[in-house]
Amino acid sequence: xxxxxxxxxxxxxxxxxxxxxxxxxxxxxxxxxxxxxxxxxxxxxxxxxxxxxxxxxxxxxxxxxxxxxxxxxxxxxxxxxxxxxxxxxxxxxxxxxxxxxxxxxxxxxxxxxxxx
Amino acid sequence: xxxxxxxxxxxxxxxxxxxxxxxxxxxxxxxxxxxxxxxxxxxxxxxxxxxxxxxxxxxxxxxxxxxxxxxxxxxxxxxxxxxxxxxxxxxxxxxxxxxxxxxxxxxxxxxxxx
Numbered sequence: 001x002x003x004x005x006x007x008x009x010x011x012x013x014x015x016x017x018x019x020x021x022x023x024x025x026x027x028x029x030x031x032x033x034x035x036x037x038x039x040x041x042x043x044x045x046x047x048x049x050x051x052x053x054x055x056x057x058x059x060x061x062x063x064x065x066x067x068x069x070x071x072x073x074x075x076x077x078x079x080x081x082x083x084x085x086x087x088x089x090x091x092x093x094x095x096x097x098x099x100x101x102x103x104x105x106x107x108x109x110x111x112x113x114x115x116x
Numbered sequence: 117x118x119x120x121x122x123x124x125x126x127x128x129x130x131x132x133x134x135x136x137x138x139x140x141x142x143x144x145x146x147x148x149x150x151x152x153x154x155x156x157x158x159x160x161x162x163x164x165x166x167x168x169x170x171x172x173x174x175x176x177x178x179x180x181x182x183x184x185x186x187x188x189x190x191x192x193x194x195x196x197x198x199x200x201x202x203x204x205x206x207x208x209x210x211x212x213x214x215x216x217x218x219x220x221x222x223x224x225x226x227x228x229x230x
Contacts, residue, residue: 033218035218037221042223043153043204043223043224043226044221045159045206045208045221047218047219047220091158095219099172101147101164101166101171101172102172103149103161103164103172103174104149104161104208104219105161106158106159107158108158109158
């Protein structure tokens with residue numbers, strides 16, 4: 001079974017600065033997808049960014065980018081120019097690409113605080 | 117754009133009662149997923165349906181059952197409720213059931229069992 005580990009239960013960053021959230025995963029599959037979801041105090045689950053394992057290029061979405069190290073099974077999220085609205089719980093997630101209807105497996109989450 | 121619709125938003129039940137949660141996926145999405153999130157925890161996968169057939173099963177108690185209907189909406193039925201069932205229940209949907217299509221989550225149903 002695949003597992004996702006987020007070793008940082010809490011992180012904090014000053015507004016306008018950059019922060020990196022860590023994530024590692026374990027899988028024997030070669031076809032899979034990785035995601036970062038954001039859960040603000042409203043508890044809504046919001047997709048931040050996704051990465052296909054077969055792509056070497058790191059995904060980028062505006063101020064959000066990932067550092068995908070496939071051999072190391074590492075998938076970190078970098079938030080640049082942090083804003084107060086970025087404060088949330090961030091979940092790293094894995095999804096198999098080898099079966100239809102496959103589940104999303106989440107890490108334990110990292111609570112990000114943005115200080116003004 | 118249309119999103120995943122869950123109802124009700126909040127539900128309060130007593131122990132041993134029954135609850136039914138409903139989920140309406142994004143139009144044309146054919147796969148529905150149910151997750152349970154306890155306080156301070158990550159979402160735990162319960163069950164999923166692809167084209168109205170159960171496609172995957174996670175840590176869903178035997179007291180719970182779910183199905184996907186012909187219009188692709190899904191219902192999670194929970195019986196003999198226990199205090200530990202109090203949680204936020206998410207429904208998510210995706211297209212074609214492949215990994216390339218990300219899961220889109222509804223706003224969740226907050227269930228409180230007293």
